[in-house]
Amino acid sequence: MTHRLALVLIAFLSATGVAAQATEAPTAPGAENTENAPQLVRSGLDAKLEDFRWVNRLIVVFADTERDPRFIQQMELINARPEALLERDVIVFTDTDPAAKSPLRQKLRPRGFMMAFVGKDGIVYFRKPLPWSVREISASIDKNPLRQQEIRDRRQP
Template identity: 70%
Template sequence: MKRLIPLVFAGLIASTGGVAANDDAAETLAPLQADEINLNDFLWVARPIVVFADTPADPRFIEQMTLLAARPKDLAERDVVVIVDTDPSARSELRQTLRPRGYMMALVGKDGGVKLRKPSPWSVREITRQIDKMPLRQDEIRLKKAAGG
């Protein structure tokens, strides 16, 4: 049974994962469910942000998802996918690996390593600053500049 995602994400395209374009060509988040995810699928391809809570009604979870939804383009530029887990009883592989206690936001690098764990919501600006400090991201920026983009 699918768990409910807060109404902030109603109408978003959930089948594509990460970031998707809607009819207005505006970018929107499409979070993935943790029980359907293996982090190895994202190795060297994307940077997962995993948001855990004991219930989708947790105010910190709702705030985090609202913050992420506010600036999806910034996340897309950094190859971020958003994964949510709001059902501790399902014991997803991600929950067993990352071992959250209640609410937690974790940033996983393209190399599969956990780069950041936070017990409170973080803005996209704070998250992207952390990503931009990573050596792999620095390489991506240099390559983009060298290619003229």
């Protein structure tokens, strides 16, 4: 029920012109307190992969500048369907400052634009040099054995 309400809220906010604010911090399905709801998109400058192991899947989007057209396109694609990523326990980290040498940048070693997917187990499952739609990202996540187990567990009464 709250998942449907969140979708209706996002659709309403899109129609009223505040979609950018809605997709920066959408309400997680089942979250009752919006103050404690997880943010979908966060800065990755201080993030460490280990802090999210067995809790969240991570999409990490790197670019040398926030003006990179591939970075802009990737973020537009992500912001177009945040509910699909939230349903899969995804957090999106962005890093557009190579000079900062963030822990994520040191671990994943991007060159220019790169989008990487890190599973809940901490394994880097893919790195892509071009933007991917949320549909493509979701399909890749759904092939993961841990995600398949989560789906099976939700089906059982």
